[in-house]
Amino acid sequence: MKIHPIEYRYGTPQMRRIFSREYRIAMMLKVEATLSQVEAELGLIPEEAAEIISKNASLDVIELSRIEELEEETKHNVAAVVYALEEKCGEYGRFIHFGATSNDILDTATALQFKEGLKLLETQIRELCTILAELARGYSRTLCVARTHGVHALPYILGLKFALWLDEFMRHLQRINESYNLCVGKISGAVGTYASFGEKGRLIELEVMKRLGLPPPVFSTQVVPRDLYAELISHLLLISCSCEKIATEIRNLHRTEIGEVMEGFGSRQVGSSTMPQKRNPILSERVCGIAKVLRGLIIPTLENIPLWHERDLTNSSSERVVFPEVFILLSEQLSLLRRILTSIVVDEEALKRNVNLTGGRIMAENIFLHLIRKGLGRREAHTLVSEISSRKGSFQENVLRDKALHKYLSEQEIKDILTPARYVGLAGEIIEEIIKRFHNLVSAT
Structure with a gap:
């Protein structure tokens, strides 16, 4: 029976596999096998023992049900794995886990899971960046309106939205x-001193990590320092927040009153059980909803940094929940964003309509700056343009009728100044630079 949505609804199948119980136990067995091989080569255990241990350290040999029986009996998850493997190794079983403590196996298995999970996330982010680059270029000349505080501000380029998101996700790749x-x-043993491994302890640790493809270890207590985990999880939650940022913008642009950018809608999709006309941004809403859960997971991750003395067990239970949820739910967010962006609908008529919605008021800054250049004081210019913009009717017509303005600007100058397409600054150059940097990044890897 499946209970948690990450078991059946959220996350990619590949990510769920990495954080499944079977995969974690497989990684624990891989660590045990690698440890035995290194210990045999350095003379701590017989070579025959390492061969037998390595041969049997697999769920193809050990039945998961037997591990579950032993865990129920011992009330210890690592001991259960060790005993199940020992049963398959005969007289050499006594050399399994030689000198190791439980978290030597658990934390190293976690590192292997993290590494594989990061690879999947990296692939997803690269795919997302490619889509964003295509959208940025495709809409690099599409005029829209920028909003600050939810209010129309200045003319803008739609492609710049996509380009800036691309820039942000390139930082996430870093x-x-x-x-x-x-x-x-x-x-490093029970309290991190390598006492159980003797003078070759540090060498054993370095060689095991090298063979497992993990970075050189830091010095530890009974556990890997949890500030490292907190930093990694923080990186992933930043990605989650960026996913929410994009989804929030699409939800706002999807509003009936705006209608500029919308999620695609399938031919047989249903928006409401009772309102047939509804076309809701449900995928973007799901991205935002998941972000609420993910942000909360930073709290137990940070609180796991301070443990009693050389460690206690308060980190263990929360990490069993936090780690799978962060990786699986983030993979879901990235997967959703890919679906959203590959089927996005841009209504260019709505974009034009909204650019002109305020009757030219989004060009007020340009008028204001030109008046200053013509010699009018800053405060006087600001007051004059603000007063004109507050008048009813078309801003452009009000500007053209204002006699005070004509002392500084001709009618033709005013018309040129009030052309939105001429006031997008370096938007095109910014888009091209970001896309170029992305292509350079792809080429370098």
């Missing part, structure tokens, strides 16, 4: 790259 270095394991 954060993902940095996060690989936070996928740290440990093989």
